[in-house]
Amino acid sequence: MEQKKLKLADLAKLAGVSTSTASRALNNNPVIKQQTREHVQLLAKKYNFSLNTAASRLRLQKTNVIAVIINLDAHTEQSIDDPFLLKVVSDINQAVNRRGYELLLSNSYMAGDDWHGYFIDGRRADGLIVVGQGKQQKNIDTAAKNGAPLVVWGDPKTPSNYPIVGSNNYVGGYQATMHLLEQGASKLLFLGDSGHAEIGERYRGFNNALEAHQAKGAAKLLKIDITSQAAYTAINNLLRGEGLNFDGIVACSDMVALGALKALKERYVSVPNDVRIVGFDDIAMADISHPSLSSVKQNTREAAKLLVDKLLNQLNGEECMSQEVEIELVCRQSSQ
Amino acid sequence: MEQKKLKLADLAKLAGVSTSTASRALNNNPVIKQQTREHVQLLAKKYNFSLNTAASRLRLQKTNVIAVIINLDAHTEQSIDDPFLLKVVSDINQAVNRRGYELLLSNSYMAGDDWHGYFIDGRRADGLIVVGQGKQQKNIDTAAKNGAPLVVWGDPKTPSNYPIVGSNNYVGGYQATMHLLEQGASKLLFLGDSGHAEIGERYRGFNNALEAHQAKGAAKLLKIDITSQAAYTAINNLLRGEGLNFDGIVACSDMVALGALKALKERYVSVPNDVRIVGFDDIAMADISHPSLSSVKQNTREAAKLLVDKLLNQLNGEECMSQEVEIELVCRQSSQ
């Protein structure tokens, strides 16, 4: 039942020691006699004692919280339900927890524009993990400039004075494209907004693969939002307008690929016979789709670990660099 | 650049007033002269001032944080990447923000068993939103008993002394089943673990629909985990073992339905001609799947709003009741 919350002083009294001793005992400070430590800790457990983190944070000037900011371009805000993004958050959550930190889930709506002020000065978190560079990284830049410990999930090749962790998007785009070419496709379509940093890299890989294969001319870029709906519409329009003038698609995400796939199926274009497709991300659906979707797998688990490690290193005053995570092309039915 | 953080006292000095006046001015306390308030607020903006929330929380005994706990059965822990769950979290995030609260994303790993102690006594949050009842709700019960302000996403029909918000699962199961029967299916399969509260309700609806349609005998329950993989395997095994002895599937989630769909397609069972399927949740993929997947749509947006409202009401000392959110059957190609 509702009983008055125990404070450290109360616990100390129960244990017959001073507050300071109780504090040190709980923190397993070796300066306190082993026996006393155990005694206090036992009582703490018995009475379900927990420290007031507000007081603790105030005193220590440290929150043990990491804020994760979902940083999306305003008008695509909907795409927050791209399973991939959420997978990233979920993996970050795990990695953060494993390091003994808590995760404050946030977004530009709450944080406004001054992330350093809001999170760091406001003592809401010790550091920030930004998921997604967005198209303009002004907020990120100024937060970093103001000294906010900060790491970003995005395109590691982007020059920056904060560490960016992300996949080797160039290689991903290259491999996906090369794979399609090797399977015999020759008139390729790239689906995605090349203005976005990560996707731009994939597109660069796409182009270079074409060049290496001397197939440059027959390629086309369809700049669309990163949603399955946009892809569905785009492919539909294309088929209606120009007919089937391509035989391979490199999509900037699996959701986009799946949207395209649906449009093709509805118009009785056979995948992979008439058109081969490769997606990006390797979300769970890629395997479940029919035909199953070939995809460039991003190692979000490892990336999450790196992000957190780099952030904690920053908190310890170390300099950190951007880092690429290797990708892997997973070949399934849609491309062969 | 890195400058010493401004504290309220500094801001007060800059404004030429006392700390208390500055505090009241920032909180727009009408006892302070309008002109003074504006003056202080202007300076605050100019210097990017933000209050130290640690100090503020300590003083106010209030955090303005709501903790969201993803409460999954241990062995299915993987299913955290079910897009539906993450959609729920995302919607809760929005609703929480809209009320001016922040969202601490947590799980049993961090919180341990004593949620009241960890979150409430520990002053990490003012209240809890638990996503998923799990199969055993011991942690929830004791947290509530200890007086933690608490709401749960789950099956609202479950008797409890805390509010549960969730879909009308019974009606969902009933409607999905009735729809299949009306479309001519007669040998139905229910895919999902009926031991789980919400799914149990759906199964009850399933059975009652069969009864109402005098088709009870021909139904079968396949108890499987809530993952597409489990569904894929189960359907595959069933087809291999007994052949195609069913013509309709009610799945406990879309991911499950999609797993089943894949197994069927691979064995050249036509959907919806040979087998009709209805899923549950109406995730984005339902629409993109081919054939598109009929599904019982859960209104997570509204549910999230209700959850947060009920929680905040509790914080204001009001009693709250469980509440059902209406569902809607979305008919697509897979069932007709």
Add this chain to the structure above:
DNA sequence: GATGTTTTTGCAAACGTTTGCAATTTATTT
């Protein structure tokens, strides 16, 4: 101009930790 009333401000305490330093207790040495 003295008095009373209202508006506006400031003083100082409190929220519950943690920690430097001094004080005490215990162990070791002579």
Add this chain to the structure above:
DNA sequence: AAATAAATTGCAAACGTTTGCAAAAACATC
């Protein structure tokens, strides 16, 4: 047993807000 060293504990200050209460300032009334 006294003197010294080492281990263990406690005192009190500090972290940065918010707020009850009293004081000061501004205004109104006679």
